[in-house]
Amino acid sequence: MTYCVAVRLDQGLVFLSDSRTNAGVDAVSNFRKMAIFKKDGERLMVLMSAGNLAITQAVRHYLNHPDPDGPSIWNAPTLFEAAQVVGDIVRKVRDRDAEELKKSGIDFNIHLIFGGQIKGQAPSIFQVYAAGNFIEATIETPYFQIGEAKYGKPILDRVITQATPLKEAAKCALISMDSTIKSNISVGLPLDLLIYPKDDLRTDHLLVIDEKNEYFKMIHETWGKRLRQVFSEIEDPVW
Numbered sequence: 001m002t003y004c005v006a007v008r009l010d011q012g013l014v015f016l017s018d019s020r021t022n023a024g025v026d027a028v029s030n031f032r033k034m035a036i037f038k039k040d041g042e043r044l045m046v047l048m049s050a051g052n053l054a055i056t057q058a059v060r061h062y063l064n065h066p067d068p069d070g071p072s073i074w075n076a077p078t079l080f081e082a083a084q085v086v087g088d089i090v091r092k093v094r095d096r097d098a099e100e101l102k103k104s105g106i107d108f109n110i111h112l113i114f115g116g117q118i119k120g121q122a123p124s125i126f127q128v129y130a131a132g133n134f135i136e137a138t139i140e141t142p143y144f145q146i147g148e149a150k151y152g153k154p155i156l157d158r159v160i161t162q163a164t165p166l167k168e169a170a171k172c173a174l175i176s177m178d179s180t181i182k183s184n185i186s187v188g189l190p191l192d193l194l195i196y197p198k199d200d201l202r203t204d205h206l207l208v209i210d211e212k213n214e215y216f217k218m219i220h221e222t223w224g225k226r227l228r229q230v231f232s233e234i235e236d237p238v239w
Helices: 053-064 079-103 153-159 166-183 214-233
Strands: 003-008 012-017 020-022 028-030 034-039 043-051 110-118 124-128 134-136 143-147 191-197 206-209
Touching: 003 043, 003 110, 003 124, 003 166, 012 043, 012 110, 012 166, 034 053, 034 191, 043 053, 043 079, 043 143, 043 191, 053 079, 053 110, 079 110, 079 124, 079 134, 110 143, 124 143, 143 153, 153 166, 166 191, 166 214
Parallel strands: none
Antiparallel strands: 003 012, 003 143, 012 191, 020 028, 034 043, 043 110, 110 124, 124 134, 191 206
């Protein structure tokens, strides 16, 4: 399994993904869940994936090797139309593989977050489903999660708004990830974190976080300590 979260803000975007993939407790490996597609100064797009690894890799292959005469994320005039291209590729892989997977008792399982910015347009994020359809983030719902979402959702719900500054949103996403890693063995380091300032159209703020990262270690230790502190300060119930 995995955990990925993306946030759309007034100041830009935040993307965070883990890299753990497992087919059981004795079959754990690491695969990057974040793929970046960019033309510096023209467009920056990010795809994060959860689900069947073979399916997600097939989708990424088709995105990287588009039909030269057809629509692609590289020539889509808007990010919405680029998301449509991603959805169409998901359908293409499903039409090719779903029936054969079903014969082996395997569901067509893929969940995607796609987002970024094309020059002259506002940045945004989309959640793409296994059917190839998708939804776009809104002011009321400025973030998306895929994978093991439940453990990291409470902190996002309490902190994130459209007006949250980029650095605070990144900190919140990392706490959300730490909570997920703490509660679920199928999510783990290293992490990929991209903080994208609006209209930057580059990836100057991309960071790989492993077990040696001092900031993430501080978050892990401080968050647990402060939670216990706040818990102890709340009055016990009166029966």
